[in-house]
Amino acid sequence: MKKILLWLTLFMLVMGLLAGCSNSNGEGAEPRKTKDGKIIVDFWTFWGSETRRPIIEKIVDDYNASQDKVFIKHTFLPWGDIWTKNLAAIAAGNPPDVIINDINSVSHRAKNNQAENLSKYINNADFKNKFYPELWKTVEYEGDPYAVPFNTDTRLLFYNKKAFKEAGLDPNKPPETWEELEAYAKKLDKKDGGKYERIGFYPLWGSFGPESWMMNADNGEGYIDKDGDVAIATKEKVKALNWIKSWNDRIGNENINAYKADFGSEQSNPFIAGKVAMMIDVGTFYTQIRDYGKDMDFGVAPIPAVSKNEKNWSQGGGFVAEIPKGSKNPDEAWKFIEYLTDTEAQTYWATENFDNVANIKAAEKAQSLLEGKDKEVYGATVKNMEVTKLHPVPVNAPDYQSKINPTIDAVLLGERKAEEALKEAEKSVKQSIDQ
């Protein structure tokens, strides 16, 4: 009896395994349909939060209501899984039809044949002109578009007006240059004995890293300049890195680390908690201040420029909508992407999320729909798009950051000289590109 049971269990186990293996190839080339005969278009996003999910689902519902042949099925995948799952699905020949993907790596997916070439759908310049040119640049690979920009972000200087007044600074005159920034920061520092109660500013807190400061100093040129050459150890970048180092020297690595270890988000965000008087962050940081800052009196300003005659270069990122290679309904998918990136949906996304959108008209319209502080901050982010630069990951050096960042760490910790360290990083990135 026991033996029979054992055999039975084993048999079931094997059958289960076989069934599990065969299930995945069950679907043929026929597009899947709803019960009432509509073609199902799979749409993957990572927007599952309480705030974002209802917004994207409203956009999807609106679109579905207007269609009688197509049904968009929105699927939320966690941030950590979505790209890997997408690639696995492409490899298995069963990808989603539309996916929201990272803007800085479109060319990689184009090169590796993971996204559909959209040039057959985009046959006039009008479409392209709807979007910020800096964003559009990232979606092209060898002259053809492989995605459409959806949303973006830009970084601004947030400053605490109350702290400004306390320090005897004009709350309506934010710092415009690095020099002013430093002078203001020193005034805003508040010390009790040897300990900082408030630090005026520290360049690397918030979301403006060493690479952003170096870009800001180097006329908006990233590690790879506009001609596609490696430009890591330029004079300006060396200067910028030394400048950041000077903050470490003045405030002290120890104080910086001690301070940073206690940073959190929401109420314990150092800017909202009043522990740091000025901080650079993305536009949507405003919603955190609004929700957790209890009527905090603050202002926003462009990133200070390296000197009077330079521009206030800022750093941006964002996401695109694209059709994964092998989608069964590319035409229907494209129609939906068109809707997703058109004025109506983009305006809705912008006003509800406070996010910067890729569609220029929608961004401006959203600004006009908002009021009060919302309008002030959103307006500042829209204006900031003029000086916002994106730095896509170079196709032939996907790991360039991992080569540069450790050398920057070493410089900031005082273990190496900026020029020599950046030169070495430049050499190493060049090598990997030439390979």
Added chain:
Amino acid sequence: MPPLFKYEGGFEMETVYANKKKKKISKKSQKVKAKNRHMIRSLRLREELSGYLFIAPWIIGFLFLMLGPLLFSLYTSFTNYNITSEMEFIGLENYKRMFTADQLFWTSLWNTLYYVLFSVPVTTAGAILLAVLLNQRVPGMKWYRTLYYLPAVLSGVAVYLLWMQLLSPSTGLVNTALSWFGIKGPAWLFNPDWTKPALILMKLWSVGGGMLLYLASLQGVPKTMYEAADIDGAGSLQKFFYITIPMITPVIFFDVVTSLIGGFQIFQEAYVMTENGDGGPINSLLFYNLHMWNNAFEMFNMGYASSMAWVLFVIVMILTVLNLKLGKKWVYYDGGDEK
């Protein structure tokens, strides 16, 4: 010399009796032997079969779920596969790149070796020490044992986050405690010289699992040995080093082998405790598996990542074989079970 004892009668009687019995049996068995041979064989077959049956869940799992991916990754390591690409065979190119062009490979290997080299002896010694302490006869010992074992129950990300707070340079408990003794603690996770020691310290916190094994084996050391040593006038240190340690060497051996293998697999700690899982300040926490993971799931260089996995496998394999060879020299198996 005549033997002191002379009582052989009983023995003789027994031998005679036994021989008679044997004869009887052999007579009988000769008849049945031929008949039984078949039955015995089928019994043995059945026994073997049920043996396989018992390990079948593992075998099935291995064949269906592991062997395939294993061979796949071996083949992948000779290609430039990136999940969606054709698998183009590029020979030893990945291995060549690893040893000659990828500086981070050596960094990550060094970091991992450093970690293993320190964490294995330290945690082993820590676990033994703790087990010896908890093997004393003190009232309330059950509570102490539970208390020290508790950290081993907790695991994963929650513990790492907790330790990030404990290791906070200014307000963390570790540095606060150090300051009571006038020691100014380091910046731990922010200082590249202290990041790895910080992780090793963290590992030390959860030696409870190993401790439990040692505790069990300590209680298996025969009391008579200690009594004999007492009579011979051995001190407690001598008893510890000449009786306790040799008697628990099998468990030490097991602990060293498994924690060595586990040590090479360190990943989560670095992934969680560094910003964006990027390997910490100056890549001081870029462990082998983190570098491999970044290649596989950040850059999707599956071919390269697979070849890294196989190199790690070979390294761990060599060390384990070495361990097994060396183990014969110092591990004592009670009952002289020599293998």
